[in-house]
Amino acid sequence: MKILIVGCGKVGRNIASELIEEGHDIVLIDKNSKVVEDVSNALDVLGVIGDGASYNTLIDAGIKDADVLLAVTNSDELNLLCCLFAKKAGNVKTIARVRNPIYNDEIGYIADELGLAMIINPEISAAREIAKLLRFPSAIKIDSFEKDKLDILSFVVNEKSDLVGKKIMDSPVISNEQVLVVGIERGDEAIIPNGHTVIEKGDKLSVCTTDYRVNELFHNIGVPTSRIKSVMIVGASGVAYYLSKMLISSGIEVTLLEADAKRCKEIAELLPEVTIINGDATDQKVLEEENIEDYDAFISTTGMDEENIILSMYASKFEDIKVITKINRLNYNQLINGMNLGSIIVPKQITAESIIRFVRAMDNSQDNEIETLYQILNGKAEAISFKIKEESAVTEKNLLESKFIDNTLIAAIIRGRKIITPSGKDKFKVGDSVVIVTTHLGLNDITDILA
Amino acid sequence: MNRKFIAYVLSLVTLLEGFMFLVVSLIAAGYKEKAFYAYFVMGIISVVIGYIGYKRKPANMNFYAKEGFLAVSLSWIVISLIGALPLVLTGEVLNYTDAMFEIVSGFTTTGSSILTNVEALSHASLFWRSFTHFFGGMGVLVIVLAFIPSISQSGMYIMKAESPGPTVGKFVSKVSTTARILYLIYTGMTVLQFVVLMCLECNWFEAINIAMATAGTGGFAIYNTSLTNMTPSVQVVTAVFMLLFGINFNVYYFILIKKAKEAFKCEEMRIYLGIVLIATAVITLNIMSMYESTSYSLRMAFFNVASIITTTGFGTVDFNNWPALSKTILLVLMFIGACAGSTGGGIKVSRIAIMFKDCANSIRKLAHPRVVKPVRFEGKPVEEETVHSIRSYISFYCFILIASVILISIDNFDFVTNFSSVAATFNNIGPGLGLVGPAGNFSQFSYFSKIVLIFDMLAGRLELIPMLVLFSKSTYRNS
Missing domain, CATH: 3.30.70.1450 (Regulator of K+ conductance, C-terminal domain)
Structure with missing residues (x-):
């Protein structure tokens, strides 16, 4: 498929490189010629220099025969405008990144009015992920x-x-x-x-x-299963805002540290139930003053990866604190994995996953659709759930008789309300959802797992 | 530095060359020539070695500019080293340096020869020479990129190193698709020329050799007299196709996707055709008194202007006898060369045009010291970095030119011969003036001079930087 991506920031780049792996044709559009040059050297993409919201640029980039347009610049308004024009200029599915919490409340209306196929908000997805981890x-x-x-x-x-x-x-x-x-x-x-x-x-x-x-x-x-009752969040970022809202609604006590006084005031108006502390968390005294050791969980979500890493390393010293670290850039993967940072949340990776899911489902000519896709084992494997919609080679034999590709495992069969951990005697049936774990990245169809 | 990756690319190139040898051995078999054994054995050996390397794909396929450039320059050296072997094995060229010169001249689409009697060669070897033109013209690694998508993730570094011109763009998102489109256009045009020539009283062997040598803008001919004895219509058709292969392939892509309007807007093409027109007119007037008919003068002028500016180097007449003005114009055309993104050599029209505008700008700066006016080309402002790289390109170009002329002078030929032989090889043209004119050849040079010229041909084809990277100390640091 031909996919246009407007905005060559870290999200745009990450999505582009993931989609290239899947074999799609990518065109990247950005105003900054240096960035475009840089990206088209590093990745197998066509770079177009220009304003993504300009009709001529979109035509240049080939909107007419494109299938999907992703607008992921750092301006919500520009993203929406791009999608609007793209929709008019060509027959494409449009996806916009919209982060402003104000728009977030009216997201359904915006998507309907502008004909968007999907709106992505990496911050809200990251917040959801964190909330799940706290459970x-x-x-x-x-x-x-x-x-x-x-x-x-x-x-x-x-x-x-x-x-x-x-x-x-x-x-x-x-x-x-x-x-x-x-x-x-x-x-x-x-x-x-x-x-x-x-x-x-x-x-x-x-x-x-x-x-x-x-x-x-x-x-x-034999691992502790105590419930989280209080959480300390550092950095009043977008993720922190959405997360605080979620946690408060499930009755968890939240303390939020933020160094910038102005931002503190803003967030205090938005989140009256949260204890907002105006202080620099990188100052150990501030954390001690707030009795960090009394909290059940510590989450670092400042805009600086380095700061988050240091804070989490410090918090990990205390036993019985669940530590979660937000990382924006993933360049030093191996290094980060060796550190004691608790759970690592990478918003751009979550975004990329949801877009790949969308694109793969679109790409699917047959009816066996991908329902859910996650990258696991540090991106080296994928967990995918397929919906089996019709009879095919996979539904013919039971699992013992079928030959599957290597490094692939059938994790579960979901049949109605029943969840089956499969054994050799089990068989796929139409209507099942099947969860597969595999190191063969880029599977599109359930029949791909047959050897 | 990712050495394993470079070794992988080299084995891919060896594999490709093995297949090329096998094709040549089919020709030899068709003509029942003894050369069959040399090409067939070399083909099998190359395929086997290449295939072993191909199977040992490195785990780490990451590469950057340095690896890309090194892979390209080493690939060209390796294909030339291997490609020269059959000529020696068949006994048609007596020593390896000469064979190397001949094959480098083929791959770089130069067309300079050390052979005094081309017609003595077997059909297989004649075909092999033209075949090297065909693949050298569009690029050996471009075809590798087209078929092995796994190396094309950062394939732009390779494209950049191998494709001529100050900036290299892609037609579509994927390097491998772009490479395929390029070869599709290229092969299509070659086949078209072949068919036209077949209709014009050429036998198929003449037609295919001329077509391949024209496509790569190479210039190896299968007769000692080059195209002199061909019919006028063959000469005109060949001249037209030479000019076509000298145009930026972007133009053909635009025509292919039915954007003819964009295609004709190409500024570089217009300048290029303008130069051809003016040069042809001036030379025709200049040589008119030498020949009986004006149409003959016009045809000779047109053919040789096309042959020289596209850096093909086919001959129809010995222009050594032409008046000084005509010869000088041809010498200047040698340096200008064809369009960027074509198969031709030389400095390239776009570089000359941008430099010209840049010079005009610096004069304007004297009158208005604070004027802000970027150089514009193809309707767009040219990046300062591109202008800078062209400036350093031209400087490098002059340094190498001067150094080569000095080194060649050791052989003690006259200045015109020395200078034009370097110009003819460095710009990938073929014939020069004086002793190396259309009627002469390069056999009289010493081995040392031949090696210098071999370097010039490779440097000229790969546009200097990839070859110079080989000699840079920082390339080998810590590795």
Whole structure:
């Protein structure tokens, strides 16, 4: 498919490189010639210099035969204007990034009026992700399927755990009918395990289970499952705003630290229930004064990655605090993974995931549609749920008889309200949703998993 | 530096050359020539070696400008080193340096030869020479990019190193698709010329060799007299196609996607055709008194202007005998060269045009010291960085030119021969003036001079920088 992306910022770039991997033709549009030059050297894209909201630029970039237009500049208004013109100029599906909380309340109206296929708000998605993590503080990442009925969650196996040094099949707590280990991240390596895989200390285990059994699972493994009652957030960013709103509505006490006095006043008006502290969190005294050790969770969401990392490292010193770190740039992946930063949230990655999901579903000529897609194991594997809409090669035989491609695992079959952890005797049926975990990135169709 | 990646690219190129050898061996088999064994064995060996390298794909495919440039320059050296072998194996060229000169001249689409009697070559070797023109014209790595998408993630670095012109653009999002479109247009035009020539009393072997040598703007001919004895219509058709291959391929792409209006707006093409028109007119007037018919003068003037400005170097007449004005004009055309993004060599019309405007600007700056007026080309302001890179390109160009002329002078030929031989090889033209004129050849030079000229041909084809990167100390630091 031909996809136009307006705005070569970090989000635009990230999405472009992910979509190239999927084999799409990308045209990037930006006003800044330096940036365009830079991107077209680094990525296999066509760069167009110009204002994305100008009709001529859009024509130059080939809007007429494009399929999707993504507007991800840092101005909401420009993004909306781009989408409006693009819609008129060509037959495209438009996606806009809109971040301003004021627009957020009227998002449905805007999308309808401008004919947008999708509005993305990385901050709100990040906030949602964080809120989910706070529900199960022992997990470092949670991806939900089927309206939160089924989760793939990741946690670190520490040295004291009973799981260390055993084969998966020998630890009944993680290999029973309700729990399935779908992936292991060991250093830089991503492993799709089988029953004979031995778990080592420090492994990040990705486990597929039903939502209401998560606490039971953690209990069985022997990790604490206490509920989060109070949260300290640093940095009054957009993410912090949305997150605070969500947390307050579920009865969690929120304290927000922000260095800028003006921003404090603004946010205090918007969020009357939150305790706003005007102070520089990088000053250790401020954190001590606010009794950081009394909180159940600590979330760093300032605009500076470096600051977030340092703050989280400091917060990790206190036991029993769930730490979550927001990272905007992902350039030093390996380095960051080695640090003790708790859960890492990357808004642009969440955005990219949702766009890829959208594009893949659009790309699908057949009816077996992708419902949900998550990148797991540090982006080296994907968890995808497909809806099986018609008979095909996959529905013919049971799982034992079918031949599947390597490094691929069927994590769950969702049939009506029932969630089945599949065994060899099970068979796909029309109407099922099937959750697949695979290191073959870019699967489009459920039949792709057949060898 | 990602050495494994460079090795991977080199093996891809070797694989490609192996296939080329096999095609040539088919020709040899058709003519039942002994050369078959040389090309066939070389073909099999190259394919096997290339395939082994191809299978050992490096895990780390990240590469940047430095790797891209090095991969290109080394690829061109490697294909030339391998490509020269069959000529020696068949015994048609007696020593390896000469064979190397001949094949570098082929790949760089120069067309200078060290052979005194071309007609003694086997059909296979004649075909091989023209074949190198064909692939050298559009680029060896461009075809690799077209078929191996895995290296095209940052393929722009390779495109930039191999494609002529101050700036390199893409037609579509993907480098590999762009490369395919380029080769599609290129092959299509070559086939068209082949068909037209076939209709004009050429036999198929003449037609295919002329077509491939024209397409790459190379200039190797299969007769000692080049195109002198061909019919006038063949000469005119060839001249027209030479000019067409000297035009920026963007123009053809625009025509292909039915934006003919954009295509004819191309400023570079207009300047280029203007130069051709004026040069042809002046030379015709200048040589009219030498020949009986005006139409013959016009045809000779047109053919040779086209042949020289596109840096092809086919001959129909010995212009060494022409008056000084005509010869000087031809010498100037050698340096101007064809359009950027074409298969021709030389400095390129766009560079000359931008430099000319830049000079005019600096004069204007004297009158209005604070004037802000960027150079405009193709209707758009030219980036300051592009202007800067053209300036340094021209400086490098002059340095290499002067150094080469000095080195060649050791052989003690006259100045016109020395200067024009460097000009003819550096600009990838073929024949020069004096001893290396259309009637002469490069066999009398010493091996040292031939190596200097080999470097000039490669540097000229790859537009200096990739070859110069090879000699830069910072390229090899910490590796």
